[in-house]
Amino acid sequence: MPPGQNDNCRPLSLSGHVGFDSLPDQLVNKSIHQGFCFNILCIGETGIGKSTLIDSLFNTSFDDRMSTHFQPNVRLKAQTYELQESTVRLKLTIINTVGFGDQINKDDSYQPIVDYIDAQFEAYLQEELKIKRSLYNFHDTRIHVCLYFISPTGHSLKTLDLLTMKILDNKVNIIPIIAKADTISKSELQKFKIKLMSELVSNGVQIYQFPTDDETIAKINATMNGYLPFAVVGGMEEVKIGNKMVKARQYPWGIVQVENENHCDFVKLREMLICTNMEDLREQTHARHYELYRRCKLEEMGFRDTGPENKPVSLQEIYESKRHEFFGELQQKEEEMRQMFVQRVKEKEAILKEAERDLQAKFEHLKRIHQDERMKLEEKRRLLEDEIIAFNKRKAASDLHPGQAFASTPVILIPQFLSIYRGYFTLQLEPNFTQPSV
Amino acid sequence: MEEQPAQEQKQQDAAKPGPGGQELFGYVGIEAVLDQIRIKTIKTGIEFNIMVVGQSGLGKSTMVNTLFKSKVSRKPLSYEDRIPKTVQLRSVTHAIEEKGVKMKLTVTDTPGFGDQINNENCWEPIIKYINEQYEHYLREEILINRKRRIPDTRIHGCVYFVPPTGHWLRPLDLEFMRRLSKIVNVVPVIAKADTLTLEERAEFKQRIKKDLKAHGIIVYPQEDFDEDPDDRLLNDKIREKIPFAVVGADKEHQVNGKKVLGRKTKWGIVEVENSAHCEFPMLRDLLIRSHLQDLKDITHNAHYESYRTRRLNESNMVGKSGTEWVPLSPFNGEPESHL
Numbered sequence: 094m095p096p097g098q099n100d101n102c103r104p105l106s107l108s109g110h111v112g113f114d115s116l117p118d119q120l121v122n123k124s125i126h127q128g129f130c131f132n133i134l135c136i137g138e139t140g141i142g143k144s145t146l147i148d149s150l151f152n153t154s155f156d157d158r159m160s161t162h163f164q165p166n167v168r169l170k171a172q173t174y175e176l177q178e179s180t181v182r183l184k185l186t187i188i189n190t191v192g193f194g195d196q197i198n199k200d201d202s203y204q205p206i207v208d209y210i211d212a213q214f215e216a217y218l219q220e221e222l223k224i225k226r227s228l229y230n231f232h233d234t235r236i237h238v239c240l241y242f243i244s245p246t247g248h249s250l251k252t253l254d255l256l257t258m259k260i261l262d263n264k265v266n267i268i269p270i271i272a273k274a275d276t277i278s279k280s281e282l283q284k285f286k287i288k289l290m291s292e293l294v295s296n297g298v299q300i301y302q303f304p305t306d307d308e309t310i311a312k313i314n315a316t317m318n319g320y321l322p323f324a325v326v327g328g329m330e331e332v333k334i335g336n337k338m339v340k341a342r343q344y345p346w347g348i349v350q351v352e353n354e355n356h357c358d359f360v361k362l363r364e365m366l367i368c369t370n371m372e373d374l375r376e377q378t379h380a381r382h383y384e385l386y387r388r389c390k391l392e393e394m395g396f397r398d399t400g401p402e403n404k405p406v407s408l409q410e411i412y413e414s415k416r417h418e419f420f421g422e423l424q425q426k427e428e429e430m431r432q433m434f435v436q437r438v439k440e441k442e443a444i445l446k447e448a449e450r451d452l453q454a455k456f457e458h459l460k461r462i463h464q465d466e467r468m469k470l471e472e473k474r475r476l477l478e479d480e481i482i483a484f485n486k487r488k489a490a491s492d493l494h495p496g497q498a499f500a501s502t503p504v505i506l507i508p509q510f511l512s513i514y515r516g517y518f519t520l521q522l523e524p525n526f527t528q529p530s531v
Numbered sequence: 532m533e534e535q536p537a538q539e540q541k542q543q544d545a546a547k548p549g550p551g552g553q554e555l556f557g558y559v560g561i562e563a564v565l566d567q568i569r570i571k572t573i574k575t576g577i578e579f580n581i582m583v584v585g586q587s588g589l590g591k592s593t594m595v596n597t598l599f600k601s602k603v604s605r606k607p608l609s610y611e612d613r614i615p616k617t618v619q620l621r622s623v624t625h626a627i628e629e630k631g632v633k634m635k636l637t638v639t640d641t642p643g644f645g646d647q648i649n650n651e652n653c654w655e656p657i658i659k660y661i662n663e664q665y666e667h668y669l670r671e672e673i674l675i676n677r678k679r680r681i682p683d684t685r686i687h688g689c690v691y692f693v694p695p696t697g698h699w700l701r702p703l704d705l706e707f708m709r710r711l712s713k714i715v716n717v718v719p720v721i722a723k724a725d726t727l728t729l730e731e732r733a734e735f736k737q738r739i740k741k742d743l744k745a746h747g748i749i750v751y752p753q754e755d756f757d758e759d760p761d762d763r764l765l766n767d768k769i770r771e772k773i774p775f776a777v778v779g780a781d782k783e784h785q786v787n788g789k790k791v792l793g794r795k796t797k798w799g800i801v802e803v804e805n806s807a808h809c810e811f812p813m814l815r816d817l818l819i820r821s822h823l824q825d826l827k828d829i830t831h832n833a834h835y836e837s838y839r840t841r842r843l844n845e846s847n848m849v850g851k852s853g854t855e856w857v858p859l860s861p862f863n864g865e866p867e868s869h870l
Contacts, residue, residue: 102624102625102626102635103623103624103625103626104625104626104627105599105601105602105603105625105626105627106601106627107599107600107601107627107629108600108601109600110600110629111598111599111600111627111629111815111819112629112815112816112819112820113577113579113629113632113634113819113820113823114629114630114631114632115819115820115821116572116577116632116634116823116824117568117569117572117573117632118569119821119822119823119824119825120568120569120572120824121565121568121569123824123825123828124565124568125565126758126759129561129564150559151555151559152555152556152557152558152559153554153555153556154556176555176559176561177555178555178558178559178561178562179562180562181561181562181564181565183561183564224839224840224843224844225840226836227836228832229828229832307570307574309570310570363559363560364560367559367560367561367563367564368560368563369563369567370567371561371563371564371567372564372567372568372571373567373571376571380679384677384679387675388675388676391675392675
């Protein structure tokens with residue numbers, strides 16, 4: 094029974110205080126309960142001041158040693174910290190690029206970064222697609238903002254910077270920052286900023302624009318948008334100015350105060366990043382960048398919203414069909430492999446049989462040869478025996494008639510004859526013991 | 532900015548490190564994220580959907596009007612409207628605003644519930660409706676191109692009106708609450724409580740609580756979802772008083788020079804907003820002032836998730852058994868057999 098639903102929403106006036114205006118407070122209380130998480134990715138060359146800036150931004154010292162310049166390729170190092178300010182608990186994750194811009198060949202510099210960002214989206218997508226999932230206490234590791242550190246050359250963007258930013262602009266919110274801004278004078282800084290922005294615009298790089306749709310923060314955000322990219326100076330050392338200790342960098346020619354708005358844009362960055370737009374950054378990451386990733390990934394895997402006849406097809410159906418396809422393929426492959434295996438075995442068997450036959454033939458052959466030799470030797474033996482008998486007869490005859498000497502066989506020849514006879518015997522014996530073994 | 536003095540003061544109470552956390556040397560401004568959230572909520576507005584269930588004549592429409600202090604529900608005018616042959620569900624949506632906070636309120640009424648002679652399975656259309664809303668949301672969530680804000684029509688709370696018999700819960704009440712407390716937050720209330728004296732009220736409540744416990748019916752606020760000891764303390768207090776004995780009224784009368792909402796009888800005026808007379812303020816506080824967000828959260832994190840798990844598992848099992856591609860098990864919204 095379909096419910097009769099009034100889709101047109103009628104405005105209603107309340108005649109008294111109902112009390113649901115406390116809902117934002119309820120929401121805030123829940124959020125405090127759960128805690129927040131915020132993930133910042135810092136991209137910049139080694140030694141450009143990433144760690145120092147993060148230390149200054151959050152007014153604490155994250156333990157981080159200086160990294161070497163000799164990394165073979167770009168690595169990302171992520172560290173998570175738990176910060177607490179009055180009732181608000183923040184789980185902050187800082188991801189640093191180690192070795193960015195240090196290699197001689199910088200072709201693949203951006204690839205590890207892109208892979209990392211995608212991996213975080215993937216982790217969230219996996220969790221979201223699970224059947225039994227727990228999204229509300231899932232530790233969100235998606236990158237909410239990327240601080241891109243630009244070297245203060247004063248001229249223009251480096252090619253590497255331009256390329257990296259172009260690739261990352263639809264994956265993460267990018268805020269470009271001019272690092273070590275105390276090396277640029279004010280006038281140069283203005284020109285540099287204008288040049289940078291025009292280069293970014295002309296190359297179609299979409300950096301993060303502070304949102305101007307809500308009246309309370311629209312004005313301030315609009316002004317801040319004009320100050321992009323922020324020129325910052327980071328420093329944690331304290332210097333005494335007047336009667337206060339402030340964070341500053343002391344040079345022989347003066348002191349650069351980090352939190353002085355005339356000296357650098359650090360305060361603006363902190364305002365914008367943390368105090369005013371943290372929630373918006375998180376929302377943009379989830380609503381825009383993550384959705385884009387999800388859409389691309391699912392379309393890549395072959396899912397569609399509408400089937401071949403333009404009827405809406407559910408994700409589940411496509412998933413099932415894909416699974417069946419996959420299983421079918423698996424089975425097919427198994428069959429193939431089995432066939433191949435059987436074939437190979439047969440071939441091997443054939444070869445072995447062949448070899449066996451050869452050996453057999455050889456054996457026969459050798460046996461025959463030996464048979465022949467044996468027969469020959471038998472023949473010779475017989476002859477020899479006949480001769481011995483004949484000789485014995487004559488010897489007996491000569492004994493009877495000692496006077497008659499045999500002209501044919503002189504006496505001295507008998508030992509020679511016997512040794513020859515012995516020799517023939519041994520020859521006859523040997524073949525019997527030296528038959529080749531098969 | 533004009534917040535300089537406040538900031539300086541905040542700098543005084545600089546952060547102490549949390550357990551296993553970093554110490555902040557000075558004020559950073561992380562707190563300001565709370566304001567950001569507040570601003571965001573006010574800008575996007577809230578959606579709240581409640582359903583009122585109970586036999587006709589128990590004062591449901593009056594109650595809703597009293598809760599939201601406006602003419603939210605139309606009362607049935609003619610006889611044909613009054614008792615439909617089967618349970619129907621009627622939703623009315625209103626946009627209300629208070630102090631800058633906009634709410635889109637949807638009230639779903641269920642005329643015909645429990646009014647027939649044979650009331651078997653009269654809960655089924657209701658369960659089907661609730662599941663339909665979950666299904667709607669699920670389909671939107673699974674899409675490839677999905678909307679930024681999925682319109683939320685899921686029922687966040689169901690107020691069940693128990694007639695003030697003073698004895699026990701009736702079989703219909705038990706059956707209904709048993710089935711529904713599994714899929715939605717159920718808040719039982721004793722309707723027309725001005726027919727019970729205070730002692731009768733207390734006894735009735737005890738018996739109802741015993742009944743609920745004996746049948747394993749878990750009503751809102753559920754014990755399993757208490758997050759920490761503070762919550763538990765607060766919710767325990769509420770659980771003591773469940774079910775609230777309420778009286779609804781939309782007429783104003785003069786009492787001691789003040790205009791109050793109440794029911795005027797020959798023997799006195801029952802003031803709706805007076806805690807000594809009835810527990811309407813507690814119900815209102817529970818639903819709107821303190822636990823509105825909690826109701827929405829539990830619906831989204833617990834009930835919706837369990838529906839989703841069930842649904843996706845169903846499709847999985849159906850797919851596995853067949854030898855060919857089998858389509859998604861069709862949604863029929865029927866209550867499961869084990870319920």
